[in-house]
Amino acid sequence: MDKEFTTISIPTALYKKVEDTIRGTEVSSVASYVAKVVGEALLKAEAEPEVLSKEDEEKVKDRLKALGYID
Amino acid sequence: MDRRFLIIGLDSAPSEIVIDRRAEFPVLARLIEGGLHGKMRSSDPPITIPAWMVMTTGKDPGRLGLYGFRHRTGYSYDKMWIATSQAFKERAIWDVVGDHGGRSCLVSIPPSYPPRRVPGELISCFITPDQEKEYTYPKELRAEIEAKFGPYRFDVVFRTEDRDEILKEIYAMTAKRFDVIGYLMDTRPWDFFMFVEIGVDRIQHAFWKYMDKEHHLYEPGNKYETAILDYYKYLDGRIGELLARVGEETVVLVISDHGAKRMKGAFCINEWLIREGDLVLKEEPRRGANIEKTPVDWPKTKVWGWGGYYARLFFNVEGREPQGIIKPEDYEKEREAMIERLMAIRGPNGEAWATRVIKPNEYFAEVRGDYPDLMVYFDDLYWRSAGTLGYGTLYLAENDTGPDDAVHAQEGMYILYDPRRKESRRLDIDITDVAPTVLAAMGLPVPADMRGKVLGSKAGGRS
Numbered sequence: 056m057d058k059e060f061t062t063i064s065i066p067t068a069l070y071k072k073v074e075d076t077i078r079g080t081e082v083s084s085v086a087s088y089v090a091k092v093v094g095e096a097l098l099k100a101e102a103e104p105e106v107l108s109k110e111d112e113e114k115v116k117d118r119l120k121a122l123g124y125i126d
Numbered sequence: 127m128d129r130r131f132l133i134i135g136l137d138s139a140p141s142e143i144v145i146d147r148r149a150e151f152p153v154l155a156r157l158i159e160g161g162l163h164g165k166m167r168s169s170d171p172p173i174t175i176p177a178w179m180v181m182t183t184g185k186d187p188g189r190l191g192l193y194g195f196r197h198r199t200g201y202s203y204d205k206m207w208i209a210t211s212q213a214f215k216e217r218a219i220w221d222v223v224g225d226h227g228g229r230s231c232l233v234s235i236p237p238s239y240p241p242r243r244v245p246g247e248l249i250s251c252f253i254t255p256d257q258e259k260e261y262t263y264p265k266e267l268r269a270e271i272e273a274k275f276g277p278y279r280f281d282v283v284f285r286t287e288d289r290d291e292i293l294k295e296i297y298a299m300t301a302k303r304f305d306v307i308g309y310l311m312d313t314r315p316w317d318f319f320m321f322v323e324i325g326v327d328r329i330q331h332a333f334w335k336y337m338d339k340e341h342h343l344y345e346p347g348n349k350y351e352t353a354i355l356d357y358y359k360y361l362d363g364r365i366g367e368l369l370a371r372v373g374e375e376t377v378v379l380v381i382s383d384h385g386a387k388r389m390k391g392a393f394c395i396n397e398w399l400i401r402e403g404d405l406v407l408k409e410e411p412r413r414g415a416n417i418e419k420t421p422v423d424w425p426k427t428k429v430w431g432w433g434g435y436y437a438r439l440f441f442n443v444e445g446r447e448p449q450g451i452i453k454p455e456d457y458e459k460e461r462e463a464m465i466e467r468l469m470a471i472r473g474p475n476g477e478a479w480a481t482r483v484i485k486p487n488e489y490f491a492e493v494r495g496d497y498p499d500l501m502v503y504f505d506d507l508y509w510r511s512a513g514t515l516g517y518g519t520l521y522l523a524e525n526d527t528g529p530d531d532a533v534h535a536q537e538g539m540y541i542l543y544d545p546r547r548k549e550s551r552r553l554d555i556d557i558t559d560v561a562p563t564v565l566a567a568m569g570l571p572v573p574a575d576m577r578g579k580v581l582g583s584k585a586g587g588r589s
Contacts, residue, residue, distance in 0.1 A: 106210070106212065106240075107208060107210060107255065110255075111255035111256075111259075112207075112208055114255045114256065115208050115253060115255055116196070116208065118252075118281070118283055119195050119196070119208075121283055121284050122281075122283070122284065122328075122331070123331060123434070123435070123510070123525055123530040124173070124174070124194070124195045124434055124435070125194075125195055125196050125432070125433070125434050125513075126416070126432065126433030126434060126511070126512055126513035126514050
């Protein structure tokens with residue numbers, strides 16, 4: 056867990072909405088909820104599952120053959 | 127972060143050219159006269175993929191689970207996958223730099239397609255399928271570069287036998303890369319900058335026979351005799367321009383991922399396996415047929431192979447391969463017998479070969495991914511391996527898949543120039559020494575699982 060914190064501003068209306076959402080749950084504060092959600096969003100963005108399509112793979116394979124890397 | 131660090135990657139550059147002929151390259155000579163320099167022992171296999179990633183992660187191919195550009199998918203006979211940037215899960219130099227708030231500029235380090243998110247900027251490498259793909263991080267960088275320099279060039283392709291055309295393309299590609307690198311150096315904040323010039327590898331593969339008097343296809347007085355050296359002189363000038371930009375406080379490493387040497391020919395591994403009775407086909411292959419597209423009689427086949435700069439052999443094991451016939455209890459015995467037979471292979475004139483055979487699962491401390499049963503360097507890599515079939519001979523004077531006069535050498539080169547130390551010393555290193563050395567020189571902690579040494583340890587220590 057990070058020990059250093061900093062302050063950011065969010066719209067009051069959004070703050071209230073989060074407060075309503077976490078009421079009665081295990082989440083202890085609006086801050087920890089926002090940190091958790093932002094963290095998850097970043098992880099998802101990082102995953103970017105762009106793989107080679109079949110067609111792209113064939114293109115790359117042909118080039119690797121022409122270059123002598125594979126036969 | 128104490129220092130900035132620049133890695134100039136020259137794919138395939140051997141010490142026999144860069145270091146031994148430094149009198150012809152004033153900029154590189156200045157770095158050699160003021161830095162550590164020598165041979166760099168590459169990974170096994172000494173191939174572009176995985177070598178650059180071994181270098182930047184400090185992990186060997188077994189740990190990375192990468193043994194070349196392509197891999198079998200599990201134990202399938204005909205399914206394979208190509209290693210892209212997504213195949214590399216281990217943390218690299220730029221990840222550690224990022225952890226400490228630093229920024230990196232990474233240009234064309236194989237493999238960097240699809241472009242990964244990095245703290246800084248990235249341009250992908252020659253694995254990029256075509257110009258239409260997203261090839262930068264952040265995405266917007268691409269439009270900025272294209273507006274200024276036109277489409278980026280990832281590679282040249284040897285579609286043609288026209289050497290003038292190949293030469294022209296290599297220069298055009300390299301010129302553009304250095305223009306783009308200079309622009310990034312000027313416009314982006316960075317702590318770590320690394321690029322790989324693939325043109326070195328391409329020019330050597332296409333022109334080695336014109337330069338090397340020992341090459342079996344060398345012709346005295348040919349018009350391309352100095353093509354490779356001229357290109358190195360051009361690179362030397364362009365490197366000089368970059369060094370003027372980075373100033374005298376930056377640590378500079380010029381390094382290759384493996385070396386290069388003349389190709390003696392191609393050994394037809396699958397033809398040999400057929401003659402030995404290990405591989406049985408259902409029909410006569412046409413000349414140049416690919417093993418994946420040839421009907422193999424699997425219930426009669428024990429072993430088959432793949433070509434490239436080195437050979438990969440796969441055993442057809444019962445309970446492992448779909449139609450395996452080698453009993454698991456006989457596997458080691460069969461493998462030992464095969465090694466003995468491979469080591470006994472001689473050249474076309476009966477000459478002895480210095481062949482090396484590796485058992486990946488014993489050679490690497492940890493072995494991950496889709497590794498072959500054996501890795502084979504015929505005659506210390508002087509003979510490449512042809513996986514294609516139907517030649518009626520075991521020995522080809524030329525590459526089976528196109529013009530190719532050079533093969534890879536296990537040892538590449540490096541020059542480590544620290545302007546604060548200016549110590550000229552010859553010291554041979556291992557490829558896994560690079561990542562810890564870079565991090566230590568930048569004043570960053572070296573992760574404990576990077577096994578290499580910190581060179582010139584005054585620059586820093588391990589965490």
